[in-house]
Amino acid sequence: MSQKISQITEKINGAEETKRQFLFIEKAKEYVQTLSKELGRKPTCCVTTFGCQMNARDSEKLAGILELAGYELIEDEDADFVIYNTCTVRDNANQRVYGRLGHLNSLKKKNPHKKIALCGCMMQEPSVIEKIKKSYRFVDLIFGTHNIYKFAELLVAMFEQEGMVIDIWEDTDQIVEDLPVERKYAFKSGINIMFGCNNFCSYCIVPYVRGRERSRNPKDIIREIERLVADGVVEIMLLGQNVNSYGKNLEEPITFAQLLEEIEKIEGLERIRFMTSHPKDLSDELIQVMKKSKKICRHLHLPLQSGSTRILKEMNRRYTKEQYLELANKIRTEIPDIALTTDIIVGFPGETPEDVEETIDVINKVKYENAFTFIYSKRTGTPAAAMENQVPEDVVKIGFDKVLKTVQDTARERVALLEGKILDALVEEVNEQDASLLTGRLSNNTIVHFKGGKELIGKIVSVYLKECHGFYYLGEIVE
Ligand code: 5AD
Ligand code: SF4
Numbered sequence: 001m002s003q004k005i006s007q008i009t010e011k012i013n014g015a016e017e018t019k020r021q022f023l024f025i026e027k028a029k030e031y032v033q034t035l036s037k038e039l040g041r042k043p044t045c046c047v048t049t050f051g052c053q054m055n056a057r058d059s060e061k062l063a064g065i066l067e068l069a070g071y072e073l074i075e076d077e078d079a080d081f082v083i084y085n086t087c088t089v090r091d092n093a094n095q096r097v098y099g100r101l102g103h104l105n106s107l108k109k110k111n112p113h114k115k116i117a118l119c120g121c122m123m124q125e126p127s128v129i130e131k132i133k134k135s136y137r138f139v140d141l142i143f144g145t146h147n148i149y150k151f152a153e154l155l156v157a158m159f160e161q162e163g164m165v166i167d168i169w170e171d172t173d174q175i176v177e178d179l180p181v182e183r184k185y186a187f188k189s190g191i192n193i194m195f196g197c198n199n200f201c202s203y204c205i206v207p208y209v210r211g212r213e214r215s216r217n218p219k220d221i222i223r224e225i226e227r228l229v230a231d232g233v234v235e236i237m238l239l240g241q242n243v244n245s246y247g248k249n250l251e252e253p254i255t256f257a258q259l260l261e262e263i264e265k266i267e268g269l270e271r272i273r274f275m276t277s278h279p280k281d282l283s284d285e286l287i288q289v290m291k292k293s294k295k296i297c298r299h300l301h302l303p304l305q306s307g308s309t310r311i312l313k314e315m316n317r318r319y320t321k322e323q324y325l326e327l328a329n330k331i332r333t334e335i336p337d338i339a340l341t342t343d344i345i346v347g348f349p350g351e352t353p354e355d356v357e358e359t360i361d362v363i364n365k366v367k368y369e370n371a372f373t374f375i376y377s378k379r380t381g382t383p384a385a386a387m388e389n390q391v392p393e394d395v396v397k398i399g400f401d402k403v404l405k406t407v408q409d410t411a412r413e414r415v416a417l418l419e420g421k422i423l424d425a426l427v428e429e430v431n432e433q434d435a436s437l438l439t440g441r442l443s444n445n446t447i448v449h450f451k452g453g454k455e456l457i458g459k460i461v462s463v464y465l466k467e468c469h470g471f472y473y474l475g476e477i478v479e
Contacts, residue, residue: 017149017176024152025068025180031159032070035080035113043113045071046079050097051087053275054210054239055120057190058148059085062119064180065152073182078107081115083141086122088205090377094122098131105138115158117141119148123168124209127380133164144168145210149176171211177220185428187458188235188271189228193221193259197241199278201305202316202387203348205379206241215240215247218259225266234458235271235426236263243274244281257285264295270460271426271443272296276303279327280318287334299369299445300331303343307362308355311348315384321358328366339369339414339444346403347376347396349387356399360406367410369446370471373403408470415446416468422478425463427456448473 035043045066049059062083063073071081082104087093097118108114116139122128123144132139141158143150146169157165175195183189196211197204225236238259240246246256256274263272272295279302290296306312309320319327331338344359363371375396378385425440425448432439438452440463448463449472463475 015177017174018178021065021149021152021176021179024156025065028065028069028152028155028159031156036070039080039113042070042072043081044074044076044079045081045083046074046077047083047085048077048100049085050093051085051089051121053190053237054192054241055085055087056184057192057239058120058145060181060183060190061148061179062151063182065155067182068180069152069155077104078111080111080113081117083117083119086118086120088120088122088125088128088209088379090374091379092377094128097122098136101136101139105136108138115140117143117158119143119145119151121145121206121209125205125380129166129168133166137164139164142166142168146170146172146174149174149179173214175214175216175220177216177224183233185458186232188237188426188428189233190237190239191221191224191228192216192240193238193243193274194240194246198245199242200316200383202314202383203345203376203379205382208381210241213242213245213249215250217250218247218254218262221259222262222266225263225269229266229268232458234269234460235273236269238263238272238274240274241276242278242281244277244283244286255283255285257283257289260286260289260293260296264293269295273299273445275301277301278303279324282327284330287331290338291335297443297445298335298338299341299443300338301341301343302328302331304359304362304366304371305343305345306348306351306355307359308351309358311351311355311358314350314387315345315348321362325362325365332366337444339446340366341370341445342366342368342372344371344373344403344407345376346373346400347391349376349384349391350389351376351391351399353395353399356402359403363403363406363410367414368407369414369444370411371407373400373407375400412468412470415471415473418442418446418465418473419468420465422462422464424460425450425475426460427452427458429457430454446473447471448475450475450477452477 047059047063049055086097143154194215196213197207198213200207243256247254307321423442427438427440429439431437437449440448462478464478465473465475467474
């Protein structure tokens with residue numbers, strides 16, 4: 001009973017919080033207008049995203065608020081306001097941020113009105129905040145992942161206070177709905193269905209920087225999708241660190257498969273994607289819902305991480321090599337046209353060349369359409385960082401190259417199976433290298449380039465898959 005009351009209060013507070021934030025947007029508008037008068041033009045802003053699709057979606061929320069406050073969005077860090085939405089899943093993401101901050105400082109010296117803000121996962125690490133306070137004094141605003149919904153309020157604080165504004169929370173149970181969003185694409189959108197992660201894979205920093213798993217209410221998700229569809233969106237990507245455990249902690253529990261069935265009913269919505277699935281939680285119910293669905297795309301991202309049962313245990317992944325292979329086999333048998341993609345880590349502490357061979361064996365058996373291969377990165381505070389048997393860099397490199405080669409060879413083989421077929425593609429953009437070509441995405445996530453005019457962007461067209469070029473196709477529109 002007490003839990004119910006607190007959830008209801010939270011909901012009411014959530015709605016009140018949305019109202020509060022809109023008041024702060026109004027206040028921010030006044031400051032932006034004053035700045036506009038001083039500059040004699042509309043102030044510009046630039047949102048730079050590092051990391052995953054969750055961050056990309058968060059950046060759209062930041063952009064939505066900045067635009068309402070009166071900034072003009074541009075893709076140039078010369079802007080009057082620059083915000084970095086950071087990632088800390090691997091150390092190279094952190095290093096890139098530090099490197100680029102130096103450049104921002106030189107731009108700020110030329111533009112005294114320039115403001116610099118940092119947010120996202122990296123800011124949840126106390127050592128990062130210490131470093132910025134010490135060596136990057138020119139940063140104006142820092143906040144983390146849990147209070148991103150307070151961005152408008154923090155923006156106002158930045159205008160009103162002298163010096164660096166820092167607001168980092170350790171955790172939150174709040175989900176604030178209905179804040180403004182500025183979408184990057186008119187025809188497709190990401191949608192958060194849950195936040196945080198409870199899995200604590202031993203190498204991963206995400207549960208520490210994104211907090212515990214919280215699912216959004218299905219009604220709020222459906223309402224958001226209906227609005228997006230009314231606004232021209234045809235493809236959605238449901239986002240969560242582990243979508244397969246969606247809904248378990250809701251007041252009225254619902255499975256991810258049931259949520260998908262509800263979303264399928266939304267008229268006008270053409271394609272449904274989701275990311276990421278944890279193999280340990282992927283249910284038969286989900287496979288059956290995918291199999292009979294007309295809208296769920298023929299693509300499943302199923303992170304393997306390692307093919308060695310011993311390493312998987314050390315990683316706290318809670319499945320064995322055999323269980324993973326059985327699952328992949330079941331999915332391929334039930335849905336033969338599905339594309340499987342994965343994430344692989346090479347160089348986890350204690351990994352031997354024999355363990356790498358186990359990973360290669362899984363790649364050869366599953367034959368992924370694509371795989372992201374990462375070198376293990378030691379993240380302070382995670383159990384794996386304290387393990388003594390860290391693998392030397394040169395040994396990791398040998399294993400990494402072998403894994404990468406296997407991924408490329410098997411993927412080429414799999415992707416080539418589509419040659420000569422006619423399939424639907426959602427036209428996403430004009431090709432970056434050749435403006436006479438359009439770039440589209442098949443239901444199974446494979447990219448295809450073909451001739452066509454830009455009026456087709458956002459439309460689903462039939463494409464003849466003429467030539468396979470490794471991971472992508474050259475094709476022709478079929479009238
Ligand atoms: N080192 C290397 N790769 C990592 N990932 C997560 N943490 C680490 C780490 N410490 C990879 C996993 C995950 C993907 C998003 O990032 O493969 O699936
Ligand atoms: Fe990290 Fe594992 Fe959670 Fe994925 S499931 S975010 S790898 S802890």
